[in-house]
Amino acid sequence: MRSNYSREERQKIVEEYIQSGKSQTVFAPEYGIKPNTLSAWVIREILAAMAS
Numbered sequence: 001m002r003s004n005y006s007r008e009e010r011q012k013i014v015e016e017y018i019q020s021g022k023s024q025t026v027f028a029p030e031y032g033i034k035p036n037t038l039s040a041w042v043i044r045e046i047l048a049a050m051a052s
Helices: 007-020 024-031 035-051
Strands: none
Touching: 007 024, 007 035, 024 035
16 A cells, blocks of 8 residues: 555545545545545545635
8 A cells, every 4th residue: 555645646536536536545545545525535535726
C-alpha cells in the first residue's frame, strides 16, 4: 500500500472515481487505499473547486 500520493495523483484518482460510477468501497482498493481515504480526497477536491 502506497503512503504518499501527489496532489495531481489524488486529483486524477478522484476524477477516475467519479467517472467510474463505482462505490468507494469497490474503487478504493483498486488503488491500494482505504475507502475513508478516498472519501477525504473527494471532499478536499469538492472544497477546492468551491473555493476557486
